[in-house]
Amino acid sequence: MTVLADHLIILPIVLxxxxGAFLLLLDDRRRPVKAALTILVAIALLVIAVTLLFRASGSTALAETVSYRLGDWPAPFGIVLVLDRLSAVMLVLTSILALAALVFSLARWHRAGPHFHTLFLFLLVGLNGAFLTGDLFNLFVFFEVLLAASYGLVLHGMGVVRVKAGLHYIVVNLAASTLFLIGVSLIYGVTGTLNMADLATRIPGLNDTDRMFMEAGAAILGVAFLVKAGMWPLSFWLPTAYAAASAPVAAIFSIMTKVGVYIILRLSLLLFGPGAGESAHFGSEVLLYGGMATIAFGLVGVLATQTMSRLAGYSVLVSSGTLLAAIGVGNAAATSGALFYLVNSTLAVAAFFLLTELVERGRDPGADVLAVTMEAFGYTDEDDITEEVEVGERIPTILAFLGGSFVACALLLAGLPPLSGFLAKFALMSAIMDPAGFGTGGPQFVVTWVLIALLILSGLSAMLAMTRIGIQTFWSPLEIAVPGVRGVEVVAVSFLLLLCVALTMAAGPVLDFMEDTAMSLHAPAAYIDSVLPNGGASRGATP
Known part of the structure; x- marks a missing residue:
């Protein structure tokens, strides 16, 4: 058992x-077998991720960070995986979304194209590897693995709209990969290492010339991550691509934008924290102002959109902008609030993507556009009433479920009480308004209140947009047919929404955990000591 525990860190990648490789050997007509195996793998990954989360949540600082040396080669020469509280949280979140998306896909989407399950599992390889890797080179490798799998998934199901949006998605991400490679090359050329912990020890001692090239490489690398995170103006591709993707693919894609946010958070605090010398807080202002611009762009898009799928896509941008701005604020309290918001918003957006497919299944194409046009010309249902509606007619169970789930998503995305979306935004705004953390005078004071205003307006815009679309969908004169909904689809949506309710019920312990996670990120000594052999605290396993 001890040996298995030592090697548990690598299982989210290897399993x-x-x-996925085994499924390639099976005929694609044996989809029930492939689906059963993929679901079993997803359940196993969730169990492993939860186990790793408990392991990373030790009572001492050294117990929170565990490194795993592949081949027992010491860092920085060998490949190293690193588990801490943050990476464990991201593993659990990925496993939850994967299980929900796979269960939802069993209704029909996994039969809409070839090799769905293999592509989905390879996507999980890239995601889990990106969250666990301890060096930039292997981050690039896992980044390419998840992108290659996502190219196939975004085109899954075909259709003209999906193919067009998918091709745009591929081109943009290929450009981001090129920037990633250029940035990594510059950093390695200057420092001679790509191990993150080793970089953290070398950056403070760089001379001015080397520091200039290193920061240039970090800036190029940051652009690649900001493309994936969806920061304005690099986010032009995201709403269209996510709206065009199939529902289970869009749901799992909601964690992919968080890959960019995760890497930016990790590198900004590890490489450019207070101990980085002249490079301390490098890029923090770009993240702050870029995040604020992304929130503004997202809330305008939320108000302007006429379809639920694009509303979900713009909600992703609002979430990413909020997280990037919180990272730019730079204090531990804001980071802890941002982590709680990250978990809540990702679950809520994923549930909304799945719910959107169910609601739009029972509507005529173009119903949203027609409803908005009718509003613009002052058309009401009173102009076309030809028969009396029966009073007290019972609402079908499926419509009741869809309506209730829609209300829950609206509360979560808008950040209204009593659900966890309100608690996450409240924790984040409390940290931003803390005078000790962000300053009380001059430009900082103005920026603080502009950011607070944007957070409030983003919630208000989400509430207005959700209310408008909800009325058009469930109470408009345009009749909605009761969609055929399978039990697995109900289970997937309910699972994600119930997790948000659980976050609400356990908000206190979850916030305490996020505060401990933020403190460890802002004091990365334990991370560095765990990875480097001369740190005296290496916890790597010996295979």
Whole structure:
């Protein structure tokens, strides 16, 4: 058992990799077998992720960070995986979304194209590897693995709209990969290492010339991550691509924008924290102002959109902008609030993507555009009433479920009480308004209140947009047919929404955990000591 526990860190990468390769050997007509195996792998990954989360949540600082040396080669020469509180949270979140999306896909989407399950498992390999890797080179490798799998998934199901949006998605991400490679090359050329912990020890001692090239490489690298995170103006591709993707793919894609946010958070605090010398807080203002611009762009898009799928896409941008701005604020309290918001918003947006497919299944194409046009010309249902509506007619169970789920998503995305969306935004705004953390005078005071205003307006815009679309969908004169909904689809949506309710019920312990996570990120000594052999605290396993 001890040996298995030592090697548990690598299983989130190896298990889906082996399972995905095995599924390639099976005929694609044996989809029930492939689906059963993929679901079993997803359940196993969730169990492993939760186990790793408990392991990373030790009572001492050294117990929170565990490094795993592949081949027992010491860092910075060998490949190293690093588990801490943040990476464990991201593993659990990825496993939850994967399980929900896979269960939802069993209704019909996994039969809409070839090799769905293999692509999905390879996507999990890239995601889990990106969250666990301890060096930039392997981050690039896992980044390419998840992108290659996502190219196939975004085109899954075909259709003209999906193919067009998918091709745009591919081109943009290929450009981001090129920037990633250029940035990594510059950093390695200056420092001679790509191990993150080793970089953290070398950056403070760089001379001015080397520091200039290193910061240039970090800036190029940051652009690649900001493309994935969806920061304005690099986010032009995201709403269209996510709206065009199939529902389970869009749901799992809601964690992909968080890959960019995760990497930016990790590198900004590890490489450019207070101990980085002249490079301390490098890029923080770009993140702050870029995040604020992304929130503004997202809330305008939320108000302007006429379809639920694009509303979900713009909600992703609002979430990303909020997280980037919180990272730019730079204090531990804001980071802890941002982490709680990250978990809540990702679950809520994923549930909304799945719910959107169910609601739009029972509507005529173009119903949203027609409803808005009728509003613009002052058309009301009173102009076309030809028969009396029966009073007290019972609402079908499916419509009741869809309506209730829609209300829950509206409360979560708008950040209204009593659900966890309100608690997450409240924690974040409390940290931003803390005078000790962000300053009380001059430009900082103005920026603080502009950011607070944007957070409030983003919630208000989401509430207005959700209310408008909800009325058009469930109470408009345009009749909505009761969609055919399978039990697995109800289970997937309910699972994600119930997790948000659980976050609400356990908000206190979750916030305490996020505060401890933020403190460890802002004091990365334990991370560095765990990875480097001369740190005296290496916890790597010996295979």
């Amino acid at each position: 889906p990799l082996l399972a």
